[in-house]
Amino acid sequence: MSKILIVAEHLDGALNSSTARCVSCAKEIGAEAIEVLVLAADPAGIAAEAATIDGVTRVLTVARAENAHALAAVYAPQVAAAVKAGGYSHLLAPSTTFGKDVLPRVAALLGVAQVSDISAVEGPHAFRRPIYAGNAIISVKAPADQVLVGTVRTASYAAAAAGGSTAPVEALAIEASLPAHTRFVELASGKSDRPDLQSAARVVSGGRALGSAENFDIIYALADKLGAAVGASRAAVDAGYVPNELQVGQTGKIIAPDLYIAVGISGAIQHLTGIKDAGTIVAINKDADAPIFEVADIGLVGDLFKLVPELTAAL
Amino acid sequence: MKILVGYKRVVDFNVRIQVKPDGSGVVTDGVKLSANPFDDIALEEALRLREKGIASEVVLATIGPADAQAHIRNGLAMGANRAIHVVTADAIQPLTAARTLLKLVEREQPDLVIVGKQAIDDDCNQTGQMLAALWDRPQATFASKVEVEGGTARVTREVDAGLETIEVDLPAVITTDLRLNEPRFIKLPDIMKAKSKPIESIEFASLGVESGDHLETTSHAPPARRSRGVMVKDVAELVSALKAKGLA
Numbered sequence: 049m050s051k052i053l054i055v056a057e058h059l060d061g062a063l064n065s066s067t068a069r070c071v072s073c074a075k076e077i078g079a080e081a082i083e084v085l086v087l088a089a090d091p092a093g094i095a096a097e098a099a100t101i102d103g104v105t106r107v108l109t110v111a112r113a114e115n116a117h118a119l120a121a122v123y124a125p126q127v128a129a130a131v132k133a134g135g136y137s138h139l140l141a142p143s144t145t146f147g148k149d150v151l152p153r154v155a156a157l158l159g160v161a162q163v164s165d166i167s168a169v170e171g172p173h174a175f176r177r178p179i180y181a182g183n184a185i186i187s188v189k190a191p192a193d194q195v196l197v198g199t200v201r202t203a204s205y206a207a208a209a210a211g212g213s214t215a216p217v218e219a220l221a222i223e224a225s226l227p228a229h230t231r232f233v234e235l236a237s238g239k240s241d242r243p244d245l246q247s248a249a250r251v252v253s254g255g256r257a258l259g260s261a262e263n264f265d266i267i268y269a270l271a272d273k274l275g276a277a278v279g280a281s282r283a284a285v286d287a288g289y290v291p292n293e294l295q296v297g298q299t300g301k302i303i304a305p306d307l308y309i310a311v312g313i314s315g316a317i318q319h320l321t322g323i324k325d326a327g328t329i330v331a332i333n334k335d336a337d338a339p340i341f342e343v344a345d346i347g348l349v350g351d352l353f354k355l356v357p358e359l360t361a362a363l
Numbered sequence: 364m365k366i367l368v369g370y371k372r373v374v375d376f377n378v379r380i381q382v383k384p385d386g387s388g389v390v391t392d393g394v395k396l397s398a399n400p401f402d403d404i405a406l407e408e409a410l411r412l413r414e415k416g417i418a419s420e421v422v423l424a425t426i427g428p429a430d431a432q433a434h435i436r437n438g439l440a441m442g443a444n445r446a447i448h449v450v451t452a453d454a455i456q457p458l459t460a461a462r463t464l465l466k467l468v469e470r471e472q473p474d475l476v477i478v479g480k481q482a483i484d485d486d487c488n489q490t491g492q493m494l495a496a497l498w499d500r501p502q503a504t505f506a507s508k509v510e511v512e513g514g515t516a517r518v519t520r521e522v523d524a525g526l527e528t529i530e531v532d533l534p535a536v537i538t539t540d541l542r543l544n545e546p547r548f549i550k551l552p553d554i555m556k557a558k559s560k561p562i563e564s565i566e567f568a569s570l571g572v573e574s575g576d577h578l579e580t581t582s583h584a585p586p587a588r589r590s591r592g593v594m595v596k597d598v599a600e601l602v603s604a605l606k607a608k609g610l611a
Contacts, residue, residue, distance in 0.1 A: 059524060119529065120495075121495070121501055121502060145504075145520075145521070146522070149492065149502070149504050149505070152457070152488070152489035152490075153493065153495060153496040155458070156458065156492070156497050157496050160458070160575075161576075162457070162458075162489055164489060165486065178486065178586070179485050180380040180486070181483065181486065182586055183379075183382075183585075184380060184583050184585065184586070185584045185586055186582065187581045187584075188578045188579065188580050188581065189579045189581055190578055194577060227501070229500070229532040229535075230501040230502075230529060230532075231530045231531075232527075233517065234527070234528050235522075235524060236526045237524045237525035238525055250610075274611070285542075291525065291526075292507070292521045292526065292542065293523060293524060293525045298486070299481075299540070301523065306610065307610045328605075328608055329592075344592055346592055346594075346605070347591075347594045347595070348594070348596075348597070348598070349594065350597075362598050362599065
């Protein structure tokens with residue numbers, strides 16, 4: 049039977065819900081053990097949170113000062129050592145910038161292939177994943193005699209809930225020499241009270257049609273009224289209207305909110321790939337032929353500068 | 364300083380991808396092929412470092428069939444000094460690509476390897492990281508800004524939380540994100556000049572790379588299609604529709 053290790057994603061002492069989504073994927077694979085590995089300078093709080101995720105059977109921690117920041121070159125040798133020492137059959141991480149950075153490095157150290165962006169499980173060594181910006185879905189088979197290394201497409205899995213029980217938390221002793229050639233300098237992060245875009249149930253997104261950073265205020269106002277996160281198309285980020293972490297799409301965030309309102313977004317393939325698993329897509333655009341209307345559940349053609357404030361007021 | 368640039372040929376990003384009815388693959392016959400856009404960004408960054416006097420030589424490396432020449436010529440026209448073409452008729456997977464690039468790294472001893480963060484065909488986002496691991500050197504992925512000084516590179520990366528800056532000792536691998544730069548257009552005189560730039564062909568088998576092609580693709584399918592929904596004529600109708608779904 050499978051024994052699965054999940055590398056926990058966390059920031060500033062808080063566990064990222066992407067970890068619980070990996071647990072859901074692990075459950076689909078089916079395993080006698082689903083364990084979470086927490087690498088941090090001070091893993092206690094993060095580990096305690098991971099231990100309450102339904103389905104987790106054990107949490108392992110590696111506390112080292114070098115683990116204060118998720119540097120791939122520092123984490124990877126430790127993860128590889130943990131996989132070998134624990135005899136795991138599967139190693140998973142979320143397909144977020146964290147998992148995308150670290151996991152391939154671990155796969156190469158283990159000498160195995162990686163399955164990126166697992167969107168469905170077909171068997172313990174068989175998965176589906178998107179290619180060509182989601183324009184094709186492939187089924188892949190991995191060798192059963194190798195550790196399966198995979199990143200989990202977080203939009204494809206709900207976060208496993210906090211369960212009734214708490215798994216044991218144990219410190220893991222790792223023998224690994226860590227490099228000094230990579231150093232963290234700083235993280236510039238837009239701190240916000242708004243919901244996190246990656247996991248929000250509602251998202252309001254703006255495109256280049258907004259025309260300026262100031263005009264994005266109407267998007268923020270609508271989002272606030274709905275208790276929603278704010279997203280943007282690549283064009284809006286490129287134009288400098290909003291910071292990069294708001295980008296939704298093939299090379300930004302892939303999300304699956306219950307409600308996605310696309311304002312002034314034409315609906316390029318690369319954007320749609322980021323939202324195709326949303327519950328309800330609403331589009332507001334002055335161009336009736338915009339491709340977004342081909343996938344929107346509810347479409348409204350008109351001037352966003354009039355309609356969006358009207359919508360905010362009406363809610 | 365020498366920079367090695369990974370340059371993969373892929374289906375052009377403008378092409379409307381179609382899955383073959385028998386599920387055996389996507390239609391590539393007669394379809395436009397180009398350099399992976401992220402790899403053009405990688406090449407552009409290398410050229411800028413050379414123009415700043417930081418690098419002295421930019422070498423393109425591509426792994427592909429013998430007739431995959433056009434994108435190499437374009438890369439040379441953009442300004443690369445020379446190219447290495449590892450010839451193989453088979454599509455290879457990231458681990459194999461990383462092992463192959465490592466052979467070239469051992470030969471060329473570059474101070475920097477710059478590759479696109481992902482290829483727009485398989486969207487794997489692995490090769491640069493795997494190469495860094497095998498080379499036992501740093502990786503700076505999803506770069507949106509690169510500054511090289513002395514023997515280190517300061518790289519700003521686009522991450523989910525915002526912009527992270529790290530410092531890496533050279534030699535290192537950098538993978539490019541979309542906003543790192545805008546690649547230059549090729550002008551006709553550059554294309555003419557590029558005809559005399561060397562392309563070295565190496566047979567893949569001669570490199571002695573152990574294949575890392577462990578994954579077998581068993582089928583291709585088109586994505587589940589969302590169907591067109593309803594059009595509403597004003598905000599009042601939109602609000603009603605949202606309330607009917609329990610979303611407002």
